[in-house]
Amino acid sequence: MTNQVNTALLPMTGRRALTASDTSLLDLFHTKASWIWTREDVKLGDSPNYEQRAFRKVFTMRGPPSNATIMIAADDDFALYVDGILVHAMDGTHDWTTAVAYHVPLPVVQQEEKTSMTLGIRAMNKQGWAGLLVAVQINYPDAPTPDIFYTGGDQSWVGERLFEEHCSGNSRGLT
Template identity: 35%
Template sequence: MSSSRATYLPLTEQTLSQEHLSLLQAYQSRSSWIWINEVAPYTAPNSPSGEQRGFRFTYLHNDPTKTPSNATIVLSVDNYFALYINGAIVHEADPRNDLFAAQAFSVPLEPPSNKIVFAVRAINGRLNTLDTENPAGLITALKINFQGSEASEVLVSGPDMKWVGESLLAPGWEETDFDDGSWQTAVVYPSAIANATWPPDRRRLPLTIAVGAKPNSIAGRGSDGNLQPGAWAGIVVGAALLLAALAVIATFFFTRRRYQPKKRESIASSSYVAYVSAPATIQTTPYPLSPIHQEQVTSFTPGPEVVEQGDHPPAYMGSENATGSALSTSGRSSEQQPPGSQYQVHRASAHKSSTSASGLTNR
């Protein structure tokens, strides 16, 4: 179905003229209340509260000497309704409608006009939160005017008009070419039931009539502003995709937070290796030291100007340097660092001392 819809709106409100008197008299005296045949446990005139029913009446004109030019309809619904003529919206559903106050509408007919479909979406309102069923009904009368003629045809719900109804409304149900062959014929309420439920003395005729011009199209709407099933499916799919995206984002941040400590530990390890690794540009040449030099080196204690404070090496590194060889300086090198103390890296300003498995070298 197309996303655009034909509409007669907005309508112009006018005072009812003498030409509509015959229609008003037929509505008041001859029209009957109708509804679909509700299944058990509902019995006439009751219907489920808060539900809608669709009704269609198809007017067929086969006289080639007359061309229908205008349609006028008077109706009332318990509780309120939306009205379409040949698929174009004439009146939108309004819960403020008074079920005892009839409304009148008149619109021009577009050629070819030998088939005219009147469709009513009738809503049975809910009286209160505990209300599960209450009376529901539709009553109407219509008049067809003909081009170049003062003659007209008046029809009323009940004996003259074969309305059909359905509880489940398929997309496009109000359109002219919709197949309503499977819809049930509307039930005409007996006078005893109708008069007890909707007393004639409470029914009020309209004083004005809403007149429409040539229908036009509006885009982006379904029947009477309701979303089509495809639009609802699009909303559901969109919501599911949004929830999935939010779940992925949440999982990403949770995983990132969970593995953050290991990342910091790896950074600390790299910092330590950089401290104990010898620069690649320094060449070392071992040579023997005199006893005096040996004693000076062994007893050397670095001052604060040659001590660089650094982080403790990670526990899993033990006392290995960047190349994997064991560090063995003096007796102090095997001492355990007290908890919380900072790891110290010694640097000599002129010469750097290191030890290896073969002995002491100066570089």
């Protein structure tokens, strides 16, 4: 489910400093990305208090990547995985009104030659409205333009109410 929400007022914090190349991704995050959540028998965004949901997006890369920039906001907290590797643990300190940026070297396991990247997010709703907002830019060393995807851009984001956290390769896991 998606809902277009004006995110222009969301401040951006970083686990790293934002670069000039991040400007277009940040603009897309604020103007095109939409909040998503799992489909349930409640209105958009509502979820039982203190329950978690898993979201997954598999992206096919057009060549060997160098890195990814991931911008994320979650109501209320999240854990972030790239190809099954924990990038950010759910720590209870996330403020849903603040977006966070991560810079992740790719591939995350250097011995692997990958043609796709799996982004996994475990989101927790503490109370009331729930949602996840993400924009990702994959950079390539020999390509002048990056690949970009975001929540709400298409229907390829998979949201699960029930999941097994580290199940590789099946529809009920994050990896």
